[in-house]
Amino acid sequence: METIRNYYAFSFAFTAVCFALAGWYGWTSTGSITATLGILWIVVVLSILEVSLSFDNAVVNATVLRDMDPVWQQRFLTIGILIAVFGMRIVFPIAIVAIAAQVGPVEAVSLSLNNPAEYERIVSEAHIGIAGFGGAFLAMVGLTFFFDNDKEVHWIAAIEKTINKFSNVPAVEIGLVLILVYSVSTMLAPDEAITFLTAAILGLVTFIAVHAIAAIIEAREAAKKASGEIVKSGLGGFLYLEVLDASFSFDGVIGAFALSNNMIIIALGLSVGAMFVRSMTIHLVRTGTLAQYRYLEHGAFWAIIVLGVIMLLSARYHIPETITGLLGAVLIGLSFLWSVRHNRRHPEDSMTQPAD
Numbered sequence: 098m099e100t101i102r103n104y105y106a107f108s109f110a111f112t113a114v115c116f117a118l119a120g121w122y123g124w125t126s127t128g129s130i131t132a133t134l135g136i137l138w139i140v141v142v143l144s145i146l147e148v149s150l151s152f153d154n155a156v157v158n159a160t161v162l163r164d165m166d167p168v169w170q171q172r173f174l175t176i177g178i179l180i181a182v183f184g185m186r187i188v189f190p191i192a193i194v195a196i197a198a199q200v201g202p203v204e205a206v207s208l209s210l211n212n213p214a215e216y217e218r219i220v221s222e223a224h225i226g227i228a229g230f231g232g233a234f235l236a237m238v239g240l241t242f243f244f245d246n247d248k249e250v251h252w253i254a255a256i257e258k259t260i261n262k263f264s265n266v267p268a269v270e271i272g273l274v275l276i277l278v279y280s281v282s283t284m285l286a287p288d289e290a291i292t293f294l295t296a297a298i299l300g301l302v303t304f305i306a307v308h309a310i311a312a313i314i315e316a317r318e319a320a321k322k323a324s325g326e327i328v329k330s331g332l333g334g335f336l337y338l339e340v341l342d343a344s345f346s347f348d349g350v351i352g353a354f355a356l357s358n359n360m361i362i363i364a365l366g367l368s369v370g371a372m373f374v375r376s377m378t379i380h381l382v383r384t385g386t387l388a389q390y391r392y393l394e395h396g397a398f399w400a401i402i403v404l405g406v407i408m409l410l411s412a413r414y415h416i417p418e419t420i421t422g423l424l425g426a427v428l429i430g431l432s433f434l435w436s437v438r439h440n441r442r443h444p445e446d447s448m449t450q451p452a453d
Contacts, residue, residue, distance in 0.1 A: 104376050104379055104380040104383070105373070105376045105380075107372070107376070108369075108372045108373045108376040111368075111369065111372045112144070112369045112372070112373075115140065115365045115366075115368060115369050116137060116140065116365075116369075118365060119136055119137055119140045119362065119365050119366075120133055120136075120137060122136070122361055122362075122365075123135075123136035123137065136362055139357050139362055139366065140362060140365050140366040140369070141366075142366070143353055143357075143362070143363065143365075143366025143367055143369075143370065144366050144367075144369040144370045144373070145370070146353070146366075147366070147367045147369070147371060147373075147374070148370045148374060148377075154341070154342065154374055155374045155377040155378045155381060156381065156387070156393060156394060156396075156397035156429065157238070157341065157394075157397050157398065157401060158173075158338055158341070158342070158374075158378040159378050159381035159382045159386075159387055160387060160394055160397075161334050161337060161338055161341075162334070162338065162378060162379075162382050163382045163387065164334065165334050165335070169334065169335055170379065170382065172335065173335060173338060173375070173378075177335070177338065177339060177342070177375065178371065178372055178375050180339055181339075181342050181368075181371045181375070182364075182368040182371055182372070184343070185342070185343050185371075186363070186364045186367045186368050186371065187360070187364045189343075190209070190216075190220055190360060190363075191205045191206055191209065191360070192205075193219065193220050193223045193227075194208060194209065194216055194219045194220060206360075209359075209360035210360065210361075213359050213360070216360065224411070224412070225285070225289050225292050225293050225296070225412045226292050226293070226295075226296040227296070228293070228296075228408045228409060228411045228412040229278070229292070229293040229294065229295070229296030229297035229299075229300065229409070229412060230296040230297065230299055230300040230303075231300065231343075231405075231408050232278075232297065232300070232405045232406070232407075232408030232409035232410075232411075232412075233274055233278055233296075233297040233298075233300030233301050233304075233405070233409070234300040234301070234303060234304050234340065234341075234405075235401050235402075235404055235405035235408065236273075236274045236277065236401075236402060236405030236406065236409070237270055237271070237274055237300075237301060237304040237405075238304070238341060238398075238401050238405070239398045239399070239401035239402030239405055240270040240273060240274065240402065241270055242394075242398040242401075243257055243260045243261070243398065244260060244261075244263065244264045244269055244270050245261070245264055246261070246264040246265055248261055248264075250391055250392075250395075251395075252392040252395035252396065252399075252432055252435060253395070253399075257395070271301060274297075274301065275301075277406065277409060278293075278294065278297040278409060279294075281293065281409050281410060281412055281413060282294050284412075284413040285412060289412070293412050297409070303340060304340075307336055307337045307340050308337070310336055342371075353366065353367060389436075389440075390432075390433055390436035390437070390440075391436050391439060392432040392433075392435045392436045392439070393429065393432050393433055393436055394432075395432050396428045396429040396430075396431060396432025396433065397428075397429055397432070399428045399432075400424065400425035400428045400429055403421075403424050403425065403428065404421060404424075407420075407421050407424075
């Protein structure tokens, strides 16, 4: 239990600070105990929403993070959380408003505090572009996991083995995503379709660019190791994780407006959830949970594909965040149960798992 407390100690401390700030903000802005309690309740719900929507994010993060050295793992938990909290939960919505309304950052902040309804409207109108970028990026993340010629473990064997047969086809994942993106664009008005296609292409380019940077860094690492140097940089993986986290946070930020249009309340609630996702990621890596439950990764990546498709479709159809979170939870839950069943039937496999 002591070890588990250590994983989440900072998250609980961070939560206490956020709730203290929420209470202070509620009291100073309303002067009412009832209104303050209402604000605190919204922060609680937003925190739960963020964690439920991002558990698959934690599992996927862990698959990348486990191959990074402890120094970069710690940087992901510290520097990375600053980017996740201040970058995506505060700066990102303000930047959307500043660009869409063609105003400066200060005016955008003033708008969010003094005219939250207009602030919400502007952010919501930017959803088509966000859906295109985030959906394309996440779909690529999920498909790349399954279109892997070296993959030997399959959860949904009938589908995954069939996919694996085409893993040698160059850029097959990009082709599938482009087909899906184009299909959704045909459902949109011409102006919206252009915005959607442009954002989706940027999502694809970002995915390719991040992986290219990681490949270059890994090549340099290999050269240094060949010459006798012991160097392990996690910069490429760190960049990939930050873009991945940003893509995951899009739906949470947009969905938060269903509960509140106050930027401060949204930022506090989502930040608490983001911090717990970081701690969950480190917990999964350090305890070797992914190795112990062999299908857990598969469930998370299927959830990512579903989330990516839902984000793309959300440019045309309104899909409640509760459905997104529920589908992800069901897929991860089933993969966990299948993993437990496999371990019972093949206990020799679990004997080789790393100790905590």
